[in-house]
Amino acid sequence: MAPRVVVLSLASDFGCQVQLSNMTDEILDVLGLIDLSYWQLASSGHMPDAYDVAIVEGAVTTDEHVALLESVRATAGVVIAIGACANTGGIPGLANLLDLDERYGVVYGDGDGPRVAAGRRAPMPLDSVIAVDYHVPGCPIDPPEFLRVLSRVLLGLKNRVPDLTMCASCKINETVCFFDRGELCLGLVTRAGCGARCPSLNRPCTGCRGIAPDANLVAARAISIASGRPEGALDDALRIYNTAKEVRG
């Protein structure tokens, strides 16, 4: 029987769900393999009580998110985190750099802020709350990579995200290295798997896939400094997508 799948979103811009809807060539094939019970972006109904696979986008930013995730984990056999927000905390994770109570005051008005913002939490990736079985990183996700992961889910194979950095992909693309052009590029420490797409489009890597588990940050910092960047430049640049992960340790 086809697995019952739900797609839901926490704090995010729904960009990854839009990417799913962009899979025009493959979506009919995929829909033939799964029973899509609920898709937050496209469904008008409610989440069903029972399902097998939960595809979750977005960062955890409220107590409600935590409760939802706990119920998802208790229901679904398989949880897939898609996108930077769900995998590293992503851009929402930048809020970890702020004094949140003070920000609530600025946004919602002095005195009243903390009360209005009750239940808000510092943005975090999914795996800070529940165990995640499969990961599709990136901002936004790459549909072919999503399909490869879905295929592994359907076959019962293990989660496999590359733990190497981006540079090898750039070499294969014959992209002239940004460091050789005097620019900082986070591909040096960022998880591979996107084919180094941004550098091949003439933009340095911004680290949306998260820091590669096998990255050598110490060496990368030294290289950044040796290339004329100020101390701390590499870590500052990494913050866009990796603040929550860093804060968490």
Next chain:
Amino acid sequence: MFFRVIPKREIPDLVRGLAHEFEVVGPVAKGESFVFAPLTDPSELRLDYDTTLLPAKQWFFPASETLMRFRVADNAVVDDSVDVTPRVLFGLHPCDVNSLLLMDNVFLGDDPDPYYKARRDNTLIVGLSCMPTDTCFCDAWGTDETHWGFDIFLSEIGDDYYASIRSVKGAEVVDRYVTGREVTEEDTAAFQARTASFKAAFASDIDTSQLPVLLDAKYDSGIWAELGDLCLSCGACSMVCPTCHCFDVHDELEADQTHGTRVRTWDSCMFRDFAEVAHGNFREVRAARVRYRYYHKQWGYLSRFERVLCVGCGRCTRACKAHIDPPRVVRALQTGVVDR
């Protein structure tokens, strides 16, 4: 081998002629760098290039290639044919010609690799003389000259090329597409003078003595930990290396999951999972991985084929952001100190 003198101005004729029969791939500009790419016009050819970002191996052993298409239901191969385009690689420097000979030992020796072989059999090699750049060290391994592995080799002598012709096909295309002329004694003298100035231009001074012994005797040396601390484990060195032949194989399913392809991609012993097995990882730490790369190139390969697996092209020197390259590693092995 026989020889012809081909005036430089006839090279566009040769390229245009070859293009009737072959896809012509040669060095073209990419930003400040060069790449080997199919030519659409002879004017794109940059025979003054220093080196290319990727070596020529991609034309025989692509970074990613489909080995076979399969059907899941009965685990059957439905297609394992290989697409072969008759091709000329135009303008390979001696290091790159030599690198193909080293790759041949792996891919054309015992249990020949049919994918590599099909491309090799359908590719003409036109070699080209060069002058050393500050990243070249082919002289250290004796790969600054090549005497086989090409169909035609063009050595620059003034306004002409001194063409060494090695194969029947090479002779055919020279006869067909260029006028040229017979070689004179003066031409050979010019060729010798050109070779002498080439040899004199090398600045590298790598002491390659006794590397296999040193690799074993200094296996536990602290230099490996030092180099490991510097290494980004990014694998850039392996990707740009004309002699790195390691690969990974994985299956990719088509969207409907009924068929798929078995795909081979370049791999690197710098990657953490390269030597991982169910019981653990034989090279978990970076130091062990850096060491293995050199151990294999300067000793493992040599123990089988009596050559080191490096041609001194200097591509890794340019690609490695951590400045780990054979000259530095060999110096560290000789002196026991990693220079800063």
Next chain:
Amino acid sequence: MSVQKQGLATAVNPYRPHPARITSIIDLTPMEKLFELRLIDDEAREAFSFESGQFVELSIFGVGEAPISISSAPSKQGFIELCVRNSGDVTGALHRKQCGDIVGLRGPFGRGFPFAEMKGHDILLVAGGLGIAPLKSLINHIHDDRHDFGKVTILYGSRTPSEILFRQQFDMWQHRDDFDLILTVDKPDETWTGETGLVTKLFDQIDVDPASTYGAICGPPVMYKYVIAEMRKKAMDVDRIYVSFERRMKCGIGKCGHCGVGHQYACIDGPVFNFWEAMNLQEAI
């Protein structure tokens, strides 16, 4: 200029697996199953011959390939047996297969135990855990040729009694006098009446004639050093002690680089090495 498509005949494509049918599946433990496989193509099946210690690449399209050593004896033709632990994607997918399903096989690959050279001698086999898988092939081969060998001793260590592989057969063999078989477990349960502790402890109980004994060892990487030390204490020759290594053999034909051990490749130079060779290999023991 045009693109030509060249067909590659199966015989010349070493990467193309031969289809094989699963003809029997036996549950050995909760983690390991014994699969009997028969190549479907008559010609390929008849051409398939191997040595104990060699391995095949087991292929499940959509999942990948994994190197598995052959457990059946070369003296048994027409099929092979693979003792497989469910530990990765390919082995997991194999465990989910049913009798009658088709998988792919490439091989056999590598260098096995020197059976012909071992003939006429005493044999001491030492296995730890799943390391019994390749040694089982050698044991069965010796069994089928028993009169050609002297004394045959088998020491086999498992973590717990329930993890002992081929338990039924070994229980029967405990009573045979042509094989000296000693089983030991690290963690006994209430039913266990045999030896406990590491396999190296069993060396006190055996007599070895160093002039005429060949050793064969297979087990987890940590085991080799200690077992070899015991064999050396018994004065066995370095070049008569054979070890089989687990590495990540991927292509099986010395090209992909994954199974490098020191300056050699496990897939073509091994996976069986004698101790003298292994001592000269970095990363080996």
